[in-house]
Amino acid sequence: MSGQDYEAPSGAFSQRDDATAGSGAMIYRCGDCAVRVPLEKGAPIRCQKCGARVLYKERTKRMVQFEAR
Amino acid sequence: MPHKPPTQEELEKRKIVGVNFETVTDVSSTDFPGHYPGEDHAWDIERFKKGFSVEFHQNDPYEASFSLIGCDASIANAFRRIMIADVPTLAIENVFIWNNTSVIQDEVLAHRLGLIPFTGGREGLHEFLKWFEKPAEGEQPNCTDYNTVELSLDIKCEDNDDADSKETDPTKLYHHAHVYAKDIVFKPIGRQEQYFSGENIIRPVNPDILIAKLRPGQQISLTMHMHKGVGSDHAKFSPVATASYRIMPTITITQPILGRDAEKFQKCFPKGVIGLEKVTAKEAAQKGSGYRGHEGELKAVVVDPKRDTVSREVLRHEEFKDKVKLGRRRDHFIYLVESTGQWESDAIFLESVSHLKAKAKSLEQQLVNMVR
Numbered sequence: 050m051s052g053q054d055y056e057a058p059s060g061a062f063s064q065r066d067d068a069t070a071g072s073g074a075m076i077y078r079c080g081d082c083a084v085r086v087p088l089e090k091g092a093p094i095r096c097q098k099c100g101a102r103v104l105y106k107e108r109t110k111r112m113v114q115f116e117a118r
Numbered sequence: 119m120p121h122k123p124p125t126q127e128e129l130e131k132r133k134i135v136g137v138n139f140e141t142v143t144d145v146s147s148t149d150f151p152g153h154y155p156g157e158d159h160a161w162d163i164e165r166f167k168k169g170f171s172v173e174f175h176q177n178d179p180y181e182a183s184f185s186l187i188g189c190d191a192s193i194a195n196a197f198r199r200i201m202i203a204d205v206p207t208l209a210i211e212n213v214f215i216w217n218n219t220s221v222i223q224d225e226v227l228a229h230r231l232g233l234i235p236f237t238g239g240r241e242g243l244h245e246f247l248k249w250f251e252k253p254a255e256g257e258q259p260n261c262t263d264y265n266t267v268e269l270s271l272d273i274k275c276e277d278n279d280d281a282d283s284k285e286t287d288p289t290k291l292y293h294h295a296h297v298y299a300k301d302i303v304f305k306p307i308g309r310q311e312q313y314f315s316g317e318n319i320i321r322p323v324n325p326d327i328l329i330a331k332l333r334p335g336q337q338i339s340l341t342m343h344m345h346k347g348v349g350s351d352h353a354k355f356s357p358v359a360t361a362s363y364r365i366m367p368t369i370t371i372t373q374p375i376l377g378r379d380a381e382k383f384q385k386c387f388p389k390g391v392i393g394l395e396k397v398t399a400k401e402a403a404q405k406g407s408g409y410r411g412h413e414g415e416l417k418a419v420v421v422d423p424k425r426d427t428v429s430r431e432v433l434r435h436e437e438f439k440d441k442v443k444l445g446r447r448r449d450h451f452i453y454l455v456e457s458t459g460q461w462e463s464d465a466i467f468l469e470s471v472s473h474l475k476a477k478a479k480s481l482e483q484q485l486v487n488m489v490r
Contacts, residue, residue: 117210117232
């Protein structure tokens, strides 16, 4: 049978990856005001807007595959 | 002593399971060779054809009710099991999650998506789409247009600037606060366009199934692959919500039940099972009928035993205990098939018949191979 083949989604980094690649800064989320906080390596862990010290890592930009079971 | 052939009455009696106050009698069927001396009960196709019939009570797209009369419980049960576990349907099998910042976890979301029943063009679903073969460990899956259907769900919750300042309803306060099954988009690939377009598009049976709830800033972005499967593998592939049968109840009134008693008798059964009729002059004139001198009074008659639930309530009352005989017809099966929407409910039953036939054919072939 001649069917048009799919491009199965790959597990690698995708083009949807909108992290600030190149600058070396990691993006975090402030635990208090939910603002995006870019942090350089070694920088104090602190929200630049409200000063909160709890920051959350963003979800992975990789595709995750699940069985619907 | 020469054997006397059974009377018609005797034959009917053999089909009845007795239902007493606390016990059940004659549960097993006796129409097999050797049970009655001098009678031939060998299975015969002509005799089966003569005694067998199918009767439809209701036939809607999502619900069908029908009776199989004159077949064995083993056959009836085989159909039921095949309908639940062996008739194939299309369901979401793989979920590729790009982003999910909602409060519902990825694996729970994937599970919920798998359970959504889908429908689409019947020809495409049943003829065009083929089985998907699960790839071996470490191998690439062979996904093509004839074994995989791709869907996507891309949704983001945002504030609704037009909402009233006093509004408290999240669905009005935000855009896409609720994610519904109708938000799932079908992505036709290759020849799927010709089978699943227009009204034949692959879509959820019920567009209003709630999948997740979002708040502003949260988003769900994923693609899904649907494959064909069977209910024995996972319940999401089962084409029926329920497929069950009951055996036909029988109610025999042995002595007349009249007047106030008849009304009370009627109340012992579900609505529509027992009716009230006036005793006719003819019956009243009949000697020994028990109706003498009761012309014009109401008597209880059995109208529709099919609707009875066999609760045995009637047997709890001293005055009715000896006036009625409850039972069930062992060879009369009342099916209720509820479709999830991918098949017509009656087509599920027809499919189960052809499945049983195919199974029997393959067993026959294996027997031939064994003897050889």
